[in-house]
Amino acid sequence: MQDQDINPYQAPAAELQGETDEVLAERGTRLGAAVIDGLIGLAIMTPVMWLGGYWSAAMAAAQRGEQVGFGLQLLWMGIGLLMFAAIHAWPLHVGGQTWGKRWLGIRIVTLDGRPVTLARALFARYFPLQVVGGIPCLGALAVLVSVCMIFRKDRRCGHDFVAGTRVVKVR
Known part of the structure; x- marks a missing residue:
């Protein structure tokens, strides 16, 4: 009798990749998290750059x-990348979050909903955008295009496409 219940013309059933019950993070929440992360970086990097002599070198160059x-500039961009990694490594490792994302209740996941690894977050999601952003003029335009992609229906920025990630609300 059970053989009669099987429909030979039924489409095969398969688990869909990228379909989860996760709720996408709101655009404003993502912006808020980015602002918090930026303020944390500014608060830490400004004194480091002062003590490291960058500001005095910039002033001397400007006077000339x-x-x-x-x-x-390359040296300080590298220092900035290392400082970003040092500041956000722990929350990225344990929860796929920067400090701003952690405080606002959102996190980074892969397209199939798995937690993002620290290496993937840093080397595929954050560092490429920051390195491109360091290119004079063209970098700022590339970062702007990446960020403006958040207005798509899937709310993924350019760096999300590069890393194969998305940002969702924490359950």
């Missing part, structure tokens, strides 16, 4: 009518 040398 020049810009800070490219090598010095």
Whole structure:
């Protein structure tokens, strides 16, 4: 009798990738988290740059009518990347969150809803955007385009596409 219940013309059933019961984070909440992360970075990097001599080098270059040398800019961009990793490594590792995301109740997950790894978050999601953002003029435009992609229906920014991630509310 059970063989009669099977429909040979029925479409095969399969679990869909990328379909979860996760609720996407609101755009405003993501913006708030980014602002919090930026303020944390500013509060930490400003004194580090002061003590490290960047501000005095920038002032001296400005008085000569020049810009800070490219090598010095690259050095401080690298220091900034390392500081970002140091500041956010723990919350990214344990919950797929930066401090701002943690405080506002959102997190980064893969497209199939699994927690994002620290390596994926740093090396596929954050560092590429920050490195591109360091390119004069073109970098700012690329970052703007990446961020403006949040207005798509799936609310994913360009860096989400690069890393294969999305941001959802914490349950």
